[in-house]
Amino acid sequence: MITVTDLRKVYRQGTREVVALDGVSMSVPKGSIHGIIGHSGAGKSTLVRCLTLLDRPSSGTVTIDGRELTNVKDSEIRLARRRIGMVFQHANLMDSRTTAANIAHPLELVGTPKRDIEARVQELLALVGLDQFADAYPAQLSGGQKQRVGIARALAAHPDVLLCDEPTSALDPRTTDEILDLISELTNRLGLTVLIITHEMNVVKRICDSVSLLEAGRVVEHGPLQEVASHLGGRLAKALIPLPPTPPVPGGPVVELLMVGDHATEPVLSGLTRRFNTDVNVLAGSVETLAGQRFGRLRVQLDASTDMEAVKDYLASQGVTVEVAA
Ligand SMILES: Nc1ncnc2c1ncn2[C@@H]1O[C@H](COP(=O)(O)OP(=O)(O)OP(=O)(O)O)[C@@H](O)[C@H]1O
Structure with a gap:
């Protein structure tokens, strides 16, 4: 379960203050997928940075399964971050490494024994449907396959939360659907809690259980998909149907x-x-x-x-x- 409470982030530019997040709250139950949709400048990237502690919020809290992340000491940030798997628009794979070696990389970084890495990588390859591509290099993979590697790498350290930042924006519609279906299947299978940041309503329609509409740093509409869609005059309802x-x-x-x-x-x-x-x-x-x-x-x-x-x-x-x- 992810709980975000009254998150604020204010950037200072000289004497000017930019309020990027203005009291954002949301709660995502374990095993469900929450979409955060908003136009450019709404505060989506700032929210991702605050959730992953790449940036410290000015105030407010982020809690994962009852543990508050926002008061973790700087020295413990790396460990805390391991509870969150990240999937980005581009998988940014290392060209000189095979699929298996790319997936192994985060485990090597934390000193996992070699034999455990091999077993885990086999598991992950099967999980994302890439058993046949363990020895392929990124240049030999399609965009969708690269994103599968990115998802496997994000799941390597058994995170509780998967944070997907525009995971399908660079993919064609058919591959987008395949990747979204994979994320949905993994959510159910592994009991993950998933946040998907997107500007595409189709992503929300296809896999989200609930959604927040972010505008100028504020959540202006939110709720389970069926609830927001039933609110005839609402902006999300208009965009969903x-x-x-x-x-x-x-x-x-x-x-x-x-x-x-x-x-x-x-x-x-x-x-x-x-x-x-x-x-x-x-x-x-x-x-x-x-x-x-x-x-x-x-x-x-x-x-x-x-x-x-x-x-x-x-x-x-x-x-x-x-x-x-x-
Ligand atoms: N480091 C920074 N310093 C000052 N202002 C910033 C900084 N980062 C973001 N902002 C401002 O905060 C607001 C939210 O930006 P943010 O990048 O989070 O939006 P976004 O929804 O992710 O947009 P996009 O989809 O274009 O990435 C914008 O007004 C932006 O100019």
């Missing part, structure tokens, strides 16, 4: 409807048409599966004469959330 923009249309009110789970497959619109003897004009629609649940989002235009309150009551009784768009 996007609808194309539609030009203004003369006539009746435009509303957005959100249907979750079984409701997403029910004929809500025909029910509405029959009950209110009204026309419903569909402007845009999208269906997504998030954390195993179906979410349907529709933008529709109703007749000008529609009794909106009665429609809202009816839709609410059908388990549909309604937001009047215009």
Whole structure:
């Protein structure tokens, strides 16, 4: 379990102060994957540096499985850092070393006996599906295979936490999916706690259990994926179940409807048409599966004469959330 409490990081540039993190809090249960999404400058890299103690936060705490990292003495930082495996955008492998030797490197650095290293490397090669590539050099590997080596290397010292900083930003869509599925499988298999820093909503959609939206150093929305997706007016919901923009249309009110789970497959619109003897004009629609649940989002235009309150009551009784768009 990772708990981040009221983390602040202020940089000084001459007389100017830059508040890179402004009271960030989050809690990620063991065995789950939490996405941190934000635009450039939101504070993602600063958060990574503070979590890995490459940078000391100005205030606030980071706790992993009950042990506070932020009050670890400088002399103990290396040891504390071993509890966190890091995966970066580029695996940055050593070109002159084979796959096996790259994975062995962090274990050599901490003086692990040679025989233990060999056994652990075999285990890790199997874990990331690279048994056949133990003797290959980085130049002989694809981008996805290099990232698999990077993941194996991050897991070498049995960390509790895997911190992935834009792990798929340099990969094509198919390889991205393969790497994300591998991270998800390893999370379940090893009971890891995973934080993924990303600017891609697809990463969040595919593997995250929960998400935080970081903006100007603050978490502006957060929660389990299904919860944020159900909040119709929210920014994360709009990004998770996007609808194309539609030009203004003369006539009746435009509303957005959100249907979750079984409701997403029910004929809500025909029910509405029959009950209110009204026309419903569909402007845009999208269906997504998030954390195993179906979410349907529709933008529709109703007749000008529609009794909106009665429609809202009816839709609410059908388990549909309604937001009047215009
Ligand atoms: N060492 C530093 N000194 C001064 N300001 C800094 C320093 N590092 C980061 N900042 C500032 O802190 C804010 C957050 O930066 P950060 O790099 O954490 O954002 P980011 O979300 O990782 O962006 P990107 O995706 O572009 O890497 C920015 O305003 C940045 O200019």
